[in-house]
Amino acid sequence: AQDMYVDGVQLYGVWRQRPALARVDGRTYLMMFDTEERLHLYERSGNSTLIDRGVIRLTDGSIITGYLDPSLIAADRNYGVNGRKKLELADWNGDGKLDLVIGSCRQGSVPNPFTGLPNSDARGLQVIWLENKGDNHNFVFRWPRRMMFRGKHYNLGAHENSACVCTLGDCSDGPNMLVGVECGKIVFYQHDDLTWESDGTIETDFSITTGIEHDYGLY
Numbered sequence: 001a002q003d004m005y006v007d008g009v010q011l012y013g014v015w016r017q018r019p020a021l022a023r024v025d026g027r028t029y030l031m032m033f034d035t036e037e038r039l040h041l042y043e044r045s046g047n048s049t050l051i052d053r054g055v056i057r058l059t060d061g062s063i064i065t066g067y068l069d070p071s072l073i074a075a076d077r078n079y080g081v082n083g084r085k086k087l088e089l090a091d092w093n094g095d096g097k098l099d100l101v102i103g104s105c106r107q108g109s110v111p112n113p114f115t116g117l118p119n120s121d122a123r124g125l126q127v128i129w130l131e132n133k134g135d136n137h138n139f140v141f142r143w144p145r146r147m148m149f150r151g152k153h154y155n156l157g158a159h160e161n162s163a164c165v166c167t168l169g170d171c172s173d174g175p176n177m178l179v180g181v182e183c184g185k186i187v188f189y190q191h192d193d194l195t196w197e198s199d200g201t202i203e204t205d206f207s208i209t210t211g212i213e214h215d216y217g218l219y
Contacts, residue, residue, distance in 0.1 A: 002048045011042070011050060014066075014083035018162065022089040022098055024136045031056065031089060031100070031139070037082055039064040039111075041139060058111055058141055059133050066104070069113035084108065090165035094174050097132040100141055103163040103179065104128060110144055117144050126156050127163045127179060129196060145196040147177075149189070157182040 004011040012035050013019070019032035028044035034055075042050040055063050067082050086103035093099065102110060104126045109116035111130075118126045127147040134140030146153070147163075162180040169176050174191040181187060 004048050004050055006042060006050045006052050013040075016084045016160065018086040018088075020087035020089040020100065022136075024098070027137070029053075029089070031087060033066050033083065033085060037065050037067040039066070056139050056141065058143060062111065064111040064130075064141065065113065065116075066102075066108060066110050067113055068107045068109045068119055084160040085110075086160060086162040088163055088165055090175060092129060092165060092175065093131065096136075097134070098136050098139070099132045100130040100139075101163050101165055101177075102128050102130070102144070103161040105160040106158040108160075111141075117146055121146065126161055127177075148195045150193055151195050 013032045014035065014037050017033055019030050022029050022031075030042045030044065030050060032040060032042075034040040039056040041053040041056055043053050045051050057063055066085050084105040085108060088101040088103075089098045090101060091098055092101065102108075104110060104118055106126065107119050108126065109119040110128060114120070117128050128144040129147060130141035130144045132139060133142050156179070159182040161182065164178045164180075165175045166178050167175055168178070168188070169190065171191070176191050177189040177194060179187045179189065
């Protein structure tokens, strides 16, 4: 293991996150939430050195953050809610641009503390997708959308989950997804079963849609 440095300063980020890595046209990018929990882009210049490429923004120009404002946390739930995000850069919709998929926690709040997902929505699904509306060297993301299974919302628990876009199985319609959830299971999702528009139905029978036997209930 080696420490990594940006302009001679050791690179730090928030805890329990998984940075996203991507290699595009011979350039290697690392995307992560920095110590102020702003989504930040770095480019590899050596095995342990990076170039700062600045913060990542939405299409409206706002900075993407991932924290929950402390004033929104109930008095009996004043534990730390920073970090915990699992980032993945992958072309989900087949347009040739690397999108951002984030596995978050119940009280994560992307892209801002007050109206971000999943915290602002009591339905609580925590895998979210930010479509790249820029290009693979100038990332600009659309407002995040929550992942649904065949148009239905359901809850994947409270602790962070790890989403991974993959080429396992039949990928004729696009890549598939593996999601590790807090009960210890890894769930496989076929591309066409994952939707980003809802029919308004809240799915509560987890065993039917995901094969997860444990019903997390309400949080």
